[in-house]
Amino acid sequence: MSSIVLIVDDDPFIRKLISTTLEDVSGFQLIEAEDGDVALDLAAEQPPSLVFLDIDMPRMNGIETCRRLRELPGAREATIVMLTAAGVEQESEARAAGSDLFLTKPFSPLALLRLVDGLQ
Amino acid sequence: MAQQTVDELARELERLREQLAEHEQAATLQKEQLERYAADLRETFKQERARSVQLADSAKQLQESYMATVRALSNAVEARDAYTGKHAERVAAYGLEIARATGGTLASDPQIEFGFLLHDVGKVAVPDAILYKPEPLSHEERMLMERHPVTGFEILSDIDFLGAAKDVVRSHHERWDGNGYPDGLAGEEIPFAARVFAAADTLDALTSSRPYRPAMGMDDARKIIAAGSGSQFDPDVVAAFNVVPDEVFERLSREIA
Numbered sequence: 001m002s003s004i005v006l007i008v009d010d011d012p013f014i015r016k017l018i019s020t021t022l023e024d025v026s027g028f029q030l031i032e033a034e035d036g037d038v039a040l041d042l043a044a045e046q047p048p049s050l051v052f053l054d055i056d057m058p059r060m061n062g063i064e065t066c067r068r069l070r071e072l073p074g075a076r077e078a079t080i081v082m083l084t085a086a087g088v089e090q091e092s093e094a095r096a097a098g099s100d101l102f103l104t105k106p107f108s109p110l111a112l113l114r115l116v117d118g119l120q
Numbered sequence: 121m122a123q124q125t126v127d128e129l130a131r132e133l134e135r136l137r138e139q140l141a142e143h144e145q146a147a148t149l150q151k152e153q154l155e156r157y158a159a160d161l162r163e164t165f166k167q168e169r170a171r172s173v174q175l176a177d178s179a180k181q182l183q184e185s186y187m188a189t190v191r192a193l194s195n196a197v198e199a200r201d202a203y204t205g206k207h208a209e210r211v212a213a214y215g216l217e218i219a220r221a222t223g224g225t226l227a228s229d230p231q232i233e234f235g236f237l238l239h240d241v242g243k244v245a246v247p248d249a250i251l252y253k254p255e256p257l258s259h260e261e262r263m264l265m266e267r268h269p270v271t272g273f274e275i276l277s278d279i280d281f282l283g284a285a286k287d288v289v290r291s292h293h294e295r296w297d298g299n300g301y302p303d304g305l306a307g308e309e310i311p312f313a314a315r316v317f318a319a320a321d322t323l324d325a326l327t328s329s330r331p332y333r334p335a336m337g338m339d340d341a342r343k344i345i346a347a348g349s350g351s352q353f354d355p356d357v358v359a360a361f362n363v364v365p366d367e368v369f370e371r372l373s374r375e376i377a
Contacts, residue, residue, distance in 0.1 A: 013151055020158040025166060109158055113165045 004046050005116065007032045008039040008065065009054035009083065014105075018052055021109045026116050036060030040068055047074025050119055052112075055084040055094065063090070063097045070098035079119065083107060183230060186281050194237040197244060201251065206376050207324055212236035213372040215313075215320035221360035222316065231281075232313045235288025239317060242272025242289070254331065266301045269293055287311040292318065297351045307354075315354040319345055319361050322352070323369065338366045 005028045007018050015032045022030060031046060033039035035057055043051070051069065055062035062082060069075040081101040082094045091102050103111060194208045201207070215236045219227040226232055243251065246268055250261045257265060273290035276282050291305060291314035298306030326341040336344075342362070349358035 016151075017155060017158055020155045021162050023159075023162065025162055109161050110165070113162065117165075117169065 003027075003049040003119070004029050004031060006039060006043060006046075006048040006051045006078075008034075008036070008051065008057075008062070010034055010057045011054070014054070014083075017109075018112065021112055022116050025113060026119070028116060028119075036062070036065035036068070039065055040072070043069055043072055043075045043078075047072075048078050050116065051075070051078050051080045053080055053082055053099070055082055055090055063093055066094065066097040066099050079115075081115065186230070186234070190234045190237050190282075190285075193241060197238075197240050200248075201240075201243070207328070208237050208240065210328075210373060210376045211239070211317070211320045211324045213376060214323055214369060215317050217364050217368055217372070218320055218357065218361050219313070219316050221364050222312075222356065223360075224312075226313060226316065229284065231283040231285045232288065234282055235285030235292075235313055236317055236320070238272065238276065238282075238285060239289055239292045239321070240268065240272065241275055242268035242270065244275075245271045266293070270302045284311065284313060288313045288317055290314075292321065294318070295352050296354050300352075310354075312354075315357050316360075319353050319357050322348070323361070327369075327373065338369065 005022060007015050007030060009015050009018075012034065015034070019030045019032060022028070028049070029046075031042055031048075033042050037060060039051075039053070042048075053062045053066055053069075057065070060068075062084070066080055066082070069078070069080065079101070080099045081103055082090075082099045083103050083105055084090060084094075085105045094102060101115070198206065198208055212233055216227045216233060219232065246265055250257060250265055253261070269290050269292060273286055276286050276289060279286075288311065291303070291310050294300035294303065294305045294310045294314060295318070296307060296310070296315065298304055300310075322345055323341055326336045326344060327338065329335040345353065345358060345361060349355045
């Protein structure tokens with residue numbers, strides 16, 4: 001069973017960029033969600049090992065999505081990486097919601113690669 | 121006039137539409153270009169990762185080659201000296217145990233093991249008549265015999281990978297009190313690995329049988345080494361030696377027989 005990386009961002013280009021960066025690097029299966037609701041549905045079906053989660057999304061924001069992801073049995077152990085264009089003021093809120101790491105946009109693609117590689 | 125304004129606005133709108141289309145086209149191109157960068161970065165990352173695995177393999181192979189070379193050289197010395205058997209291997213194993221007990225990082229340095237294995241390589245230059253002489257050596261004979269640490273050091277001097285091993289070879293007959301040879305070093309002037317070696321060497325000599333005496337038991341060997349603490353041996357090394365249980369040395373001795 002291959003591990004799953006879930007990419008959650010309302011901007012399709014950012015999703016594409018992340019999946020292009022990580023594609024077939026570590027035998028992970030990459031799945032994408034354009035908002036929090038879709039992310040929660042996908043995570044319930046296919047429990048992810050790693051989640052890249054945008055904070056600024058319409059409807060349900062990343063922090064709320066993170067909190068709800070942590071309530072799913074399959075996503076409790078996942079590494080959740082928050083992505084944001086905003087400053088650090090959201091970091092403590094994101095941590096309280098159960099995120100593990102915080103990357104500011106523009107994020108380093110090498111940092112993404114090392115993260116995924118390190119999860120092997 | 122009004123018609124003219126409408127026409128102008130229409131032209132302006134058309135111009136803006138064209139501009140927008142151009143910008144969108146440019147943005148799409150930029151995005152595609154960025155994706156190519158991401159894809160190339162990914163491929164580079166994968167290549168680098170594969171290369172670092174290869175590099176680690178090569179380093180491992182190199183280390184194994186070093187070890188095989190050192191063993192061959194050590195075996196060549198041993199082959200001449202029939203009754204000491206696998207003395208060098210045992211001393212190396214004992215020495216590593218004592219080094220571990222000192223708590224430092226010495227035991228994980230492969231050069232130290234190389235030094236332990238090669239300590240007597242200089243004996244290749246000692247004539248058979250002296251090496252095998254059952255009677256006590258004359259002064260001149262002893263001088264020749266005691267040259268072996270320096271001879272060994274010189275034999276190995278051009279081998280860079282041996283590093284600190286060469287110091288062990290040169291200083292393995294030094295004594296803590298300064299009465300050893302070849303340089304008469306005392307205390308901490310003697311490389312630490314050589315001080316560890318001295319205890320391991322004595323342990324093996326005492327617990328191995330010789331034509332002129334049977335092997336000594338661990339209890340007696342420990343007493344003799346303890347008696348040499350502060351004179352022949354570094355007291356810290358003797359303290360470390362004392363915490364290594366008999367069973368460890370006995371097991372190594374059985375395994376290397």
